[in-house]
Amino acid sequence: MKRRGRAVLESVGAHALILVFVGFALYPVLWVVALAFSGNDTPEARLLPVPVQPTLKHLVEVVGPSPSGSWLFGRQLLNSLVVSGATAAVGIGIAIPTAYALARFEFVGKKTGVRALLATQMFPAVASAVPLYMLLSALGLLNSRTGLVLCYASTAVPFAIFQLRAAFESIPVELEEAAMVDGATRFGAFLRVVLPAARPAIAVTGLFAFMSAYNEFILAATLLGSEDMFTLPVVLQRYVGEHSANWPAFAAGALVVSLPVMALFYVVQRHLVAGLTAGAVKG
Amino acid sequence: MVAIRCKGVAKRFGSTVVLDGVSLEVPDGAFAVLVGPSGCGKSTLLRLLAGLERTDLGTICFGERDVGELAPRERDIAMVFQSYALYPHLTVRENLAFGLRLRKTPKPAIEARVREVSGMLGLEKLLDRMPRELSGGQRQRVAMGRAIARRAQLFLFDEPLSNLDASLRAAVRVEIRRLHLELRTTSVYVTHDQVEAMTLADVMFVLNKGRIEQSGAPLDIYDRPATRFVAGFLGSPAMNFLEARVATAEGAGGTGLALEVGAGASLPLEPGAFAGEVVKGAKVTVGVRPHDFEPVADPNIPALAARVVLCEALGGETYAHATVGEQPLVVRLGGSERLDPGARLRLRAPRIHLFDPARGRALARPT
Numbered sequence: 001m002k003r004r005g006r007a008v009l010e011s012v013g014a015h016a017l018i019l020v021f022v023g024f025a026l027y028p029v030l031w032v033v034a035l036a037f038s039g040n041d042t043p044e045a046r047l048l049p050v051p052v053q054p055t056l057k058h059l060v061e062v063v064g065p066s067p068s069g070s071w072l073f074g075r076q077l078l079n080s081l082v083v084s085g086a087t088a089a090v091g092i093g094i095a096i097p098t099a100y101a102l103a104r105f106e107f108v109g110k111k112t113g114v115r116a117l118l119a120t121q122m123f124p125a126v127a128s129a130v131p132l133y134m135l136l137s138a139l140g141l142l143n144s145r146t147g148l149v150l151c152y153a154s155t156a157v158p159f160a161i162f163q164l165r166a167a168f169e170s171i172p173v174e175l176e177e178a179a180m181v182d183g184a185t186r187f188g189a190f191l192r193v194v195l196p197a198a199r200p201a202i203a204v205t206g207l208f209a210f211m212s213a214y215n216e217f218i219l220a221a222t223l224l225g226s227e228d229m230f231t232l233p234v235v236l237q238r239y240v241g242e243h244s245a246n247w248p249a250f251a252a253g254a255l256v257v258s259l260p261v262m263a264l265f266y267v268v269q270r271h272l273v274a275g276l277t278a279g280a281v282k283g
Numbered sequence: 284m285v286a287i288r289c290k291g292v293a294k295r296f297g298s299t300v301v302l303d304g305v306s307l308e309v310p311d312g313a314f315a316v317l318v319g320p321s322g323c324g325k326s327t328l329l330r331l332l333a334g335l336e337r338t339d340l341g342t343i344c345f346g347e348r349d350v351g352e353l354a355p356r357e358r359d360i361a362m363v364f365q366s367y368a369l370y371p372h373l374t375v376r377e378n379l380a381f382g383l384r385l386r387k388t389p390k391p392a393i394e395a396r397v398r399e400v401s402g403m404l405g406l407e408k409l410l411d412r413m414p415r416e417l418s419g420g421q422r423q424r425v426a427m428g429r430a431i432a433r434r435a436q437l438f439l440f441d442e443p444l445s446n447l448d449a450s451l452r453a454a455v456r457v458e459i460r461r462l463h464l465e466l467r468t469t470s471v472y473v474t475h476d477q478v479e480a481m482t483l484a485d486v487m488f489v490l491n492k493g494r495i496e497q498s499g500a501p502l503d504i505y506d507r508p509a510t511r512f513v514a515g516f517l518g519s520p521a522m523n524f525l526e527a528r529v530a531t532a533e534g535a536g537g538t539g540l541a542l543e544v545g546a547g548a549s550l551p552l553e554p555g556a557f558a559g560e561v562v563k564g565a566k567v568t569v570g571v572r573p574h575d576f577e578p579v580a581d582p583n584i585p586a587l588a589a590r591v592v593l594c595e596a597l598g599g600e601t602y603a604h605a606t607v608g609e610q611p612l613v614v615r616l617g618g619s620e621r622l623d624p625g626a627r628l629r630l631r632a633p634r635i636h637l638f639d640p641a642r643g644r645a646l647a648r649p650t
């Protein structure tokens with residue numbers, strides 16, 4: 001009985017502690033929520049993050065159709081999703097075969113290639129903003145989603161390659177050999193055994209590429225000129241410009257922008273079953 | 284089902300020669316065991332048979348067909364890997380069906396085969412589990428099942444039992460033998476466990492440093508090892524080896540010859556202990572299995588004098604570790620016999636092997 005009481009007490013204590021930390025982490029987020037739904041225009045410092053004079057007007061202001069009648073926000077959301085999705089797809093599409101080759105084959109120039117890839121990781125993407133601008137300009141891809149995707153993918157690929165190479169290296173070669181003995185070609189073994197076994201790593205890598213592109217601001221602001229091409233970070237930034245700061249609208253926008261990412265996390269999470277290769281080998 | 288013939292197969296990785304002219308024949312339907320110490324090239328030879336590596340020299344034929352140029356999938360083989368290599372993202376059922384699906388077997392036929400194989404190996408209850416939800420022994424059975432399900436013409440096993448504990452290993456060993464008697468598929472089985480080799484093999488190949496030292500029926504090899512290496516490799520505890528010189532025996536009778544082992548000790552050569560010629564004065568290596576020694580109680584009978592170091596009692600039998608001069612010996616005694624450390628042990632050896640001390644070739648063997 002006594003021991004049981006202690007276990008209950010411990011459990012209560014642990015939960016209280018967890019609650020405190022969760023509250024700590026969520027407090028700023030709750031503030032953003034409160035701000036987004038508050039009716040008073042100038043935010044004031046208060047302790048409790050609850051909306052004052054609750055309203056949806058900021059939300060409508062950000063998300064709703066523009067005065068001209070077109071739905072600009074919708075288009076910008078689409079820009080963001082298309083650019084980020086394409087970045088993830090292109091990045092993963094290039095990284096998978098490269099990473100597999102690096103993980104499984106020996107070839108001339110392998111070491112040098114890996115070093116060069118690593119070197120590209122040492123410079124922040126901003127450093128190349130000007131050359132990128134000039135390149136895209138020469139290609140006629142300024143102020144286009146394609147141009148932005150090219151830039152994003154070029155930074156996403158090296159990181160994705162390193163991630164996936166590690167993932168492929170952790171998959172035992174015997175799995176492929178077993179598949180080949182069972183009747184698969186080398187490519188078939190890759191397709192039917194290696195790719196599925198690496199699925200969690202691929203999902204994480206893709207998610208990471210998506211998020212980086214989705215959140216990226218500086219290149220987008222530099223390379224995109226017209227409102228209908230903007231991605232969401234650029235849109236958001238405009239609410240807190242140099243001259244005026246519409247914080248409630250910014251907060252409402254921030255919330256809306258977070259939704260797709262949260263949805264994506266929810267979907268991808270299913271694929272992140274830890275240790276999917278567990279059980280393949282030994283006992 | 285097919286016979287295998289390898290001729291002069293050589294393989295090197297970089298500058299290390301792993302296989303150095305291996306020739307072997309496995310008759311159709313036989314269970315062949317490749318046995319040898321770690322690193323002798325067993326797995327490499329198996330992978331050459333599977334087509335996972337290519338030979339540098341020599342030919343490999345399945346039946347009449349030279350398979351040297353064929354990819355693994357064209358050789359119609361099934362392989363059980365030491366690490367099992369189950370597909371981690373597929374259920375047991377899908378693992379069993381994988382090869383059949385790749386070969387475009389019709390669905391009902393696949394289902395029937397999976398049912399049959401899982402029945403044979405007791406996997407029925409596990410069919411919908413993922414590999415990570417299985418114990419080591421269960422994984423091993425799935426790996427076996429995956430090989431059997433395909434009905435390939437040749438089974439290859441690379442130390443399939445080495446990850447199992449001793450009792451499970453014994454059980455699965457019997458199971459493998461039973462399956463082979465049932466399916467009669469030509470099999471090549473790699474192991475460095477000599478009990479597995481002895482019990483499973485129809486034909487055994489002892490591999491050492493990339494060469495086949497001896498081949499034949501397991502008991503023949505055990506009884507008549509062609510080299511000192513083979514003699515020492517098969518049998519547990521291993522055969523005792525004593526460096527000796529052929530000399531005249533002290534007492535009369537018998538063969539009149541004895542083997543001087545050093546430190547004043549000598550082992551009288553008994554009539555019929557071996558078949559073969561020995562020359563007086565020659566240096567030889569004497570090989571005696573632990574159970575081929577017999578303690579001698581009568582002090583008037585000439586015998587090899589040894590000193591006991593310690594006794595290991597295993598219940599059914601006792602092993603006495605002893606020395607003759609500097610040379611160690613293991614002698615099997617009855618289960619209830621005990622000797623104290625330091626005790627004197629007088630031994631006769633009714634069955635002995637003699638080897639050329641320089642090259643290890645057998646000079647004489649028990650009759």
Ligand SMILES: Nc1ncnc2c1ncn2[C@@H]1O[C@H](COP(=O)(O)OP(=O)(O)OP(=O)(O)O)[C@@H](O)[C@H]1O
Pocket residue numbers: 296297299301319320321322323324325326327328475
């Ligand atoms: N891919 C490879 N590259 C270089 N050397 C190799 C390669 N595969 C095997 N070897 C070498 O070849 C030799 C034989 O290897 P192999 O795997 O055939 O031994 P084994 O008899 O199966 O040993 P074990 O009983 O330990 O499994 C070893 O010395 C090993 O280091």
Ligand SMILES: [Mg+2]
Pocket residue numbers: 325326327441
């Ligand atoms: Mg091996």
